[in-house]
Amino acid sequence: EAGVAQSPRYKIIEKRQSVAFWCNPISGHATLYWYQQILGQGPKLLIQFQNNGVVDDSQLPKDRFSAERLKGVDSTLKIQPAKLEDSAVYLCASSAERTGLLGYTFGSGTRLTVV
Amino acid sequence: DQQVKQNSPSLSVQEGRISILNCDYTNSMFDYFLWYKKYPAEGPTFLISISSIKDKNEDGRFTVFLNKSAKHLSLHIVPSQPGDSAVYFCAASAAGNMLTFGGGTRLMVKP
Numbered sequence: 001e002a003g004v005a006q007s008p009r010y011k012i013i014e015k016r017q018s019v020a021f022w023c024n025p026i027s028g029h030a031t032l033y034w035y036q037q038i039l040g041q042g043p044k045l046l047i048q049f050q051n052n053g054v055v056d057d058s059q060l061p062k063d064r065f066s067a068e069r070l071k072g073v074d075s076t077l078k079i080q081p082a083k084l085e086d087s088a089v090y091l092c093a094s095s096a097e098r099t100g101l102l103g104y105t106f107g108s109g110t111r112l113t114v115v
Numbered sequence: 116d117q118q119v120k121q122n123s124p125s126l127s128v129q130e131g132r133i134s135i136l137n138c139d140y141t142n143s144m145f146d147y148f149l150w151y152k153k154y155p156a157e158g159p160t161f162l163i164s165i166s167s168i169k170d171k172n173e174d175g176r177f178t179v180f181l182n183k184s185a186k187h188l189s190l191h192i193v194p195s196q197p198g199d200s201a202v203y204f205c206a207a208s209a210a211g212n213m214l215t216f217g218g219g220t221r222l223m224v225k226p
Binding site (some may be wrong): 004009033040041042043044045056064070091093100101102104105107108109 | 119121124136147149155156157158160161164178208211213214215216217218219
């Protein structure tokens with residue numbers, strides 16, 4: 001079974017620029033999550049999708065962050081415009097209903113540096 | 116408002132000895148707890164979990180203990196091996212919903 005794929009692995013941008021991250025979950029996983037992990041902290045949930053619908057986006061800074069999962073499969077997370085404090089690793093995870101939390105699988109993440 | 120806390124940012128242990136990683140939580144609605152292990156440049160991987168109806172779960176060298184009255188859980192690794200060196204995250208869930216993570220503890224096992 002292929003894992004959760006994320007790209008790019010690394011990205012360096014200047015503040016006020018835009019950036020987009022891509023995630024392809026494990027095949028058949030209905031639930032997809034985006035987490036932000038700032039250095040020295042634990043992952044913090046940004047948004048949760050169930051198929052192509054948003055379940056929870058209460059911690060997503062909607063003035064600059066957006067995410068979509070148009071066909072209920074892969075997803076993109078966008079930041080526009082980026083701020084210095086957005087420097088972090090952005091982790092995508094997916095899970096299947098039948099496995100629930102035990103099937104929560106993370107991708108390797110995208111490390112964003114805003115300069 | 117940190118609902119899950121790991122108060123020790125790092126821990127150093129000699130190979131063969133016991134590693135004990137601690138985690139505290141504040142939300143009494145949490146009913147499922149998990150430990151994840153993270154190597155550099157990789158995503159967190161699931162290690163072991165425990166339901167709130169239990170107070171202990173064991174899997175090989177890894178044991179998780181849950182003290183609900185103290186809202187505290189711990190992960191014991193016996194014996195510790197150099198390959199266990201990683202960042203360990205405690206996570207909690209309420210009613211099967213999304214995971215809330217602690218800040219992580221970096222474990223270093225010295226040969």
